[in-house]
Structure formats: C-alpha cells, structure tokens
Amino acid sequence: MQDLLHTRQISLKGLVQGVGFRPFVYRLAHKYDLKGWVNNTNEGVVIQVEGNEMQIDSFLEELVRNPPKASAIYSVHQNDCSPDYFTDFSILKSRTTSDRITQVSPDIAVCDDCIRDMKTQAHRLAYPFINCTHCGPRFTIIRKLPYDRQTTTMEPFAMCDVCRSEYEAVHDRRFHAQPVACTFCGPEYTLIHGKERVTGIYQILETCAEITANGGIIAIKGLGGFYLMCNAADEFAVGKLRNAKHRDGKPFAVMVRDLETAVYYAAVTPREEELLVSWRRPIVLLKQRRALAKEINPGCSTLGLMLPYMPFHHLMFEKLALNAVVMTSGNRSDEPIVIDNRQAQETFRDMADAILTYNREISNRVDDSVVFVVHEKQRIVRRSRGYVPEPIRLSYPVEGILATGAELSHCFAIGKGKDALLSQHIGDLKDPETHAFFQETVSRLCDLFQVHPVCVACDMHPDYLSTGFANSLSLPVINVQHHHAHIAACMAEYQLNEPVIGICWDGSGLGSDGHIWGGEFLYADLSSFKRFTHFDYIPLPGGDKAARETWRTGVACLYQILGRDFLKRDLPFVLKVREKPELDLILHAIDRKLNTPLSSSAGRLFDAVAAITDISHFNSFHAEAPMKLEAIVDDRVEKTYPFTIGNTVSFAAMFREIVSDIQNRVPVPVISAKFHNSLVSVIFTVANNMKEQCNTGKVILSGGVFQNRYLLEKTEERLKNSFDVYSPEQVPCNDAGIALGQMAVAAQQLNRKNSS
C-alpha cells in the first residue's frame, strides 16, 4: 500500500487571501480524500497533500480550474517530497503575524448561496448584510492590515454565538469571513423619511417601494458611498433627480432586476453578459434597445446597466413592482460621493424624499465601476468598486513610487514590490472636496499597504493640481509627458518594454513644445519618445473655455481653412454663430494670437465637427459633443473624407468637404460616419509609415478618444492583419490610466540609475 502514497508540496502565488481560499482547499482535499495541510504565507498559499497520485492530479486540476471567484492564481509550483503520513487535512493556524492576510480583496457582490441563505437561515431571514468568504464587502470596510475583523468597520459589532461558531468552523462557508453577521448581531438599516425613522427590514422595504412607486427619490447607502435612486421609467422622477444633482446631461446608471431585464432594455453580447453577472458587478455600457425615461441618457445610444450587488438590492427588487431604477452617485456635480451618515442628511435633505442609511461606517469611498466591451474585450472607463485595490502586476520593481496622475477623472498609483496599486476613481481635482479626497486617499493607501514613497512621478503640466501636490512632497520628482504616460500605461499592462508605435488621442495634455497635444503618433518605449507626427494645430479661442464652448473650436477651424469667407456659407452652424456677440472678438483674438493656445487635440477635432454639423455646440460635461457625434454614426457608410499627411496630419480638405456635404443636405449620420472612417484611415496610413521607418509592428492605442467604440472597433479591425495591436483592458484609456504610465516611466529611470 505504502508505495501508492504520494506526497506533494504545492505553492500558489496570486490573489489568494481574504477570498475563502484555504477553506476551499480544505473542502477540495476532502473531496479527493487527501491528507496534509494548507497554510498562508507572505508569498501566497502553500499546500502539502498526501494520497493517490491520480487523486492529487485531479485535486490540483480542479483547484486551478475552479478557484473561488474573487481569487486569481498567477503561478503554481509543485514538487514531490517524502511522506509525513498525515492522518487528516488541516488548515494550519497562523502562528506568526507575518503570515496573516496582507492582501486586500476588492468588494465582492453577494453570492447565490447567501441569497438562498437569506430565505432559509433563521438568523438571517431577509438580513441585508449577509455575506460569506465568497462574497461581501472587503476594501470598503478595511481600515488597516492585516485583514481581520478588528481592523475593519465591523469592529464595533460583536459576533453572536451562532455567527462565531460559523466563523470558527473550518467546513463552514463563513469560516474566517471577517464581516460575518446576522439579524441579531450585525449592522442594520434605518430609513429617514420626513420626521419618521423607519426601522426593521420589512417595514423599510415597504416604505421604499411606496416612495419609488410614487415618483420619489431615495438616497441609499451603498457599499462605497451613497446613491440616489428613483424609478427609471418615470420621466418626472428622473427629471427631478437631474435637477437636484445639478448635473447637466451626463448619463445616469440604471440598476435592473436581473439579466432578463438587462436583455430587454439593451443588446447584450456573451462577454457583456459575463461582465454584468461577474462578482465585480460593474456598470456595463450597452447598446440601448428599448426606452426608459429620456432624461437618463439624453442624446446617447448607450445605456449603463448593472445588476444588484448588495443583499439589500435583491430584497428591494423582490418588494418593488419595478424592474429598473436609476442608481446614480449621491453627490452634487463634481463633488466626491457622500459616505458619511451625517453629511448625507445635510446633502440629501433637499435632493431626496427619504434617506436610507445603515450603522456601519464606510472606510474607503468607492464609486461604481464602468466598463464597455469592444471585440469581446473589457474596456474600463472608471475603475473602482470590484476592481480596486487589485494590483496591476509589472515585471520590474516599482516600490515606493507614487504617481500622482493627471487632473480630470483623476486616479493615482502607489508601487509595492512589482505591483502597481491604482487608487479608486477620485474625480475632478479642481473641485476642492475632491482634491481633499485625493490627498487623504494618498496617505490612506500608503498606510494601508505600508508604502513609503521615495520618489514621485507626475505630469509635465505645472498647473495640474496633481503636479502641485507632487512638488509639495519634498521627494525627487520625475515629470512625465502626458501622452507618453498614456502609451506607457498600456505598455505596462502588457509588460512591453520595446519600442512601439504609440497612437495617443485625447482631449488635452501639455506637450514638450508648450502647446496642447492630443492627436499624437509617438515612437516610444518606456524611457523616451519621439513625436513622429501629429494633427495640425488649431487655435483654441479662450483656451479652456473652448473645451466647454465647443462652437469656438468650430469657428476656429472654419476660419483657419476658409478665412472670413466662412461667414457667408449657408450652414445652420454659421447662421447661429453669426448671432454670437463674442464672434468678432474671437476672430480678432485668433488673428492676434491672443489667449488662443494651439492644440493638436483629437478631442477638439471631434468638438469642431460636432459643432459645424450642428450636433452640439457645448460640452456640458466632459466629451459630451464627441459622444453625441458618435451616437448618430450611420454604420452602413464606408466612405471617407480626404486628408493630407505630411509633417503633420491636415484635415483642411476634410473640413472643406464636410461644409459642402452640409450644404448639399447630406444627412449628418453619414457625415459623422465619413469623419470617423477618415480617422481610421489616418491611423492606418500613419501606422504603416511608422512601421516602415521605425521597424516595429506593435501598435498601442490609448487616450480617452478610444472610448469611442466605433473608432476603436474599426481601428482594431483595420490594423489587426498587419500589426500587433494593444489597447488597455485593465486600466482606463482615459486620464485615469495616466498614473500607471507615469509609474512605469519613473521605474525605468530609477532602475536604470540603480544599475549604472
């Protein structure tokens, strides 16, 4: 018999802590009748198993194929060793503090087992804080490491005997589930409705259902902050919500009852479905099929949908007669999402008819994440709940590098070992509250992960508040050009370090010649870049003002190409701008180069086309005009406009034809398609030139403009046969990805310095 006994030691590295990995291994070992032990170490999880060799192989196969859903195995090492003749399988008690849990898992949507338990377990009937080792809050409740109940915001809640026995039972799904709780010992909700305070889950659900059915708005505390909720089919309620938030036209997210409802309202591909139902539960931007209240997403062809992720959401939909509710972040325009109960009462007093709160604190503020899918790949627009603080793994050390990011849709990063830890979505730093949130989160994350910054990387733009912050730290500062950082971020994600064709299109970033860049073709690696070519400069009358009043850019383009003659053209746009009192001043300013910075930005090019075609004269929120232009594309059109590629890329010929198309009453969706198609051709042509001259076939597509699905899809299709095409999947291609690129460039400089 003894010659059949095999002993094997298996070391696993990856995200294997705080996600129920050891109990999972324990149960699996029992299933395959193996003896031995499993243990947590700083390096990961180590398992020793004894038994039949085939059983060991099956055990390992299942372990790798089907691990707990929030875990990720990066590497498996195994070696045979001499038998210890174990009599059982055990989870080794952590003896030293060094092998306690030091990883922080993102928050995990409530699992199906817990939803079932909510209906069957006497102590958790309709209990809205139910969780287990496979699900529940993680990052939002942690205060410091190691991850233990005492270091989370569950600390004030003492476990009852039943919960404790579950927490201590190895075979239980709640074994070492730090936030374990029940009706008798855990947190609870309170609904503040006028002068009334409603308690008791059933009463609360009833009142919430009543308020929503009657067109009311409820401020509801989620995992990482407060949300504002109302019936998504009620025009009046949604309109009221829009007014209350002072939010111009920015689309609201909608939470739907289930996948069937999502499919009813939107087209859902298999990959989109996978993301909708994933434990991360992001908002997925989908092609809308049926109407909800118009004010949810005016002028958009896409709809942001998500499925319930907290137990309360599930209870709510059981009670609610509705299938879809608006669930938008609880804040006023650019301010951070509210997390504090007291502040909630102040902020939402006038915005909402009722406030639903609970008595557990939110330690880390996180917004909902937003993703979309092109070519079956996930593209992240906002990386927060469910994604943060999962690291981006790099192949070189970045320890102690703090990268402060850009300014709009801000996010920063800290380096730990070879991991880049990207912060949650911070927001627009120009808002003072958001700026305070940024500074506070830097020290919070550095404390949490015990990172001591030794160097800070930031944008070249001296006026970015993130640059100001970097310069205030008395640490060595490395300035990284904005578009180089965009390209480097994508390179970091794919662990590339060789020279690439970097195509970076965005709204704006300071260039090394002092102008505003944003339609860039860079020949780059992590240490440096050469600007191969770029879009022609357009004067931006009024500077930053032009990014908002996009008609100014439209005027500048027409004036640059047609001279004063453009005012005689019979275009709806021209008729409208002729009425503008500022027009003469603007033309004068362009002539005299007064407060008209030059920009090669692709974002501004979209603005100009959207303005001239009379689609949109304003960006009431970031990239509104480009989004509207994309939304109307007639995708049956394959034609393009002419353009010239010399030292720079000139669109003069394109604008001339757009003007004549408008005069000839060519439908605007056709014009928009021809414009988009032209951009794809520009990329294809320049990429081919670069391939020939620079001798590389690796293309990086980055920058916020590639959130344009039509552009990204067509570009990838056009390039895929002759190039290796990379576009960001794990980090946003917008400015929220900049910090990772800054970190990669800084690491390259530091590591080179260290080795020389």
Ligand code: ZN
């Ligand atoms: Zn669960």
Ligand code: ZN
């Ligand atoms: Zn309990």
Ligand code: FE
């Ligand atoms: Fe940018």
